[in-house]
Amino acid sequence: xxxxxxxxxxxxxxxxxxxxxxxxxxxxxxxxxxxxxxxxxxxxxxxxxxxxxxxxxxxxxxxxxxxxxxxxxxxxxxxxxxxxxxxxxxxxxxxxxxxxxxxxxxxxxxxxxxxxxxxxxxxxxxxxxxxxxxxxxxxxxxxxxxxxxxxxxxxxxxxxxxxxxxxxxxxxxxxxxxxxxxxxxxxxxxxxxxxxxxxxxxxxxxxxxxxxxxxxxxxxxxxxx
Amino acid sequence: xxxxxxxxxxxxxxxxxxxxxxxxxxxxxxxxxxxxxxxxxxxxxxxxxxxxxxxxxxxxxxxxxxxxxxxxxxxxxxxxxxxxxxxxxxxxxxxxxxxxxxxxxxxxxxxxxxxxxxxxxxxxxxxxxxxxxxxxxxxxxxxxxxxxxxxxxxxxxxxxxxxxxxxxxxxxxxxxxxxxxxxxxxxxxxxxxxxxxxxxxxxxxxxxxxxxxxxxxxxxxxxxx
Numbered sequence: 001x002x003x004x005x006x007x008x009x010x011x012x013x014x015x016x017x018x019x020x021x022x023x024x025x026x027x028x029x030x031x032x033x034x035x036x037x038x039x040x041x042x043x044x045x046x047x048x049x050x051x052x053x054x055x056x057x058x059x060x061x062x063x064x065x066x067x068x069x070x071x072x073x074x075x076x077x078x079x080x081x082x083x084x085x086x087x088x089x090x091x092x093x094x095x096x097x098x099x100x101x102x103x104x105x106x107x108x109x110x111x112x113x114x115x116x117x118x119x120x121x122x123x124x125x126x127x128x129x130x131x132x133x134x135x136x137x138x139x140x141x142x143x144x145x146x147x148x149x150x151x152x153x154x155x156x157x158x159x160x161x162x163x164x165x166x167x168x169x170x171x172x173x174x175x176x177x178x179x180x181x182x183x184x185x186x187x188x189x190x191x192x193x194x195x196x197x198x199x200x201x202x203x204x205x206x207x208x209x210x211x212x213x214x215x216x217x218x219x220x221x222x223x224x225x
Numbered sequence: 226x227x228x229x230x231x232x233x234x235x236x237x238x239x240x241x242x243x244x245x246x247x248x249x250x251x252x253x254x255x256x257x258x259x260x261x262x263x264x265x266x267x268x269x270x271x272x273x274x275x276x277x278x279x280x281x282x283x284x285x286x287x288x289x290x291x292x293x294x295x296x297x298x299x300x301x302x303x304x305x306x307x308x309x310x311x312x313x314x315x316x317x318x319x320x321x322x323x324x325x326x327x328x329x330x331x332x333x334x335x336x337x338x339x340x341x342x343x344x345x346x347x348x349x350x351x352x353x354x355x356x357x358x359x360x361x362x363x364x365x366x367x368x369x370x371x372x373x374x375x376x377x378x379x380x381x382x383x384x385x386x387x388x389x390x391x392x393x394x395x396x397x398x399x400x401x402x403x404x405x406x407x408x409x410x411x412x413x414x415x416x417x418x419x420x421x422x423x424x425x426x427x428x429x430x431x432x433x434x435x436x437x438x439x440x441x442x443x444x445x446x447x448x449x450x
Contacts, residue, residue, distance in 0.1 A: 081309065
């Protein structure tokens, strides 16, 4: 019984790692498509979201089966409940990558990101991708040092979002409304990707250290400015 | 045992209804503050988010206790898992109300919504509030007709978001970048509130009709345009 449970739990964790890596791949491709006005790549990201949604359903069904058959308690139960939460975050992260690709498709063949903001948004894209890749690593290895790094680095992402707002409002940039709208949304998508990655690694942290079930804390909330 | 379970399940449902009504109240106040540049009311919404976060933690702890003590299976198990999902949606909806209030505070004493978009955003605010109130009703009564209405009405909210984009891009409106940015974000927050309300009522629908665990479907996704 115990062995069956451990094997199911390992399977669930492996599925979460695979799902997180698939999301990272979508984020990478969505960013590449965004900066290269690559319509084909954007279409691939949009199609791949279906696959991510199916991964969530599979994880959730495994979790429900596991709860029904094995009646886990204490830490084991918290692991299963956390997996349900993490699959929901990952599904939403897939949507965010898809939203970036949809913006690229809508503006094609125009460039989405105005020249004045290219550097800043590229940095946001790189940090968001790294956060998702590191989150996969944390789910796999439970490396709490890396988890702490993901949380700290998210502050850089938030600072870059503030930089985007400065660029938006700088008169010398004279952005069109369309550029301003897209820049606002794309910056928000990357910021949300970072928030979700932080929420994933905090969940692992709380599982390992045995703190409260829900690591929701004001510190993970980001003001929209 | 069965009675204890039913009583816990009723308690959990009652907590979800209370949480959803509290979120509706925050949405109402956030919208009132937005349109009246009411700083005090905006501050109240920002403070109230803490309370909503605590409600989520309480629901999640009740769910975990229930799983640990009663080992529910089949429909009962799905109800508990759904409650976990719904509390996460509601927590996020509280954040969205807070984001609206934060925008009001940041722009104070200026008006956030440009005059040309006031009517459209007021309609969005009214529809989003109604969706959240109706969702509370659906959680309480499992009224599937009302659930279907919430889903249908969400299309109106999406159509209004498209109207906002037309307003943004209409040259005669000559919006400032700041007005464009805030209008983009506020419209997105109301749209997301509607999406979450749809996800709540679909979850109830799937519980009642016994369909798949996770009602994630492309139809509930809204393109970002």
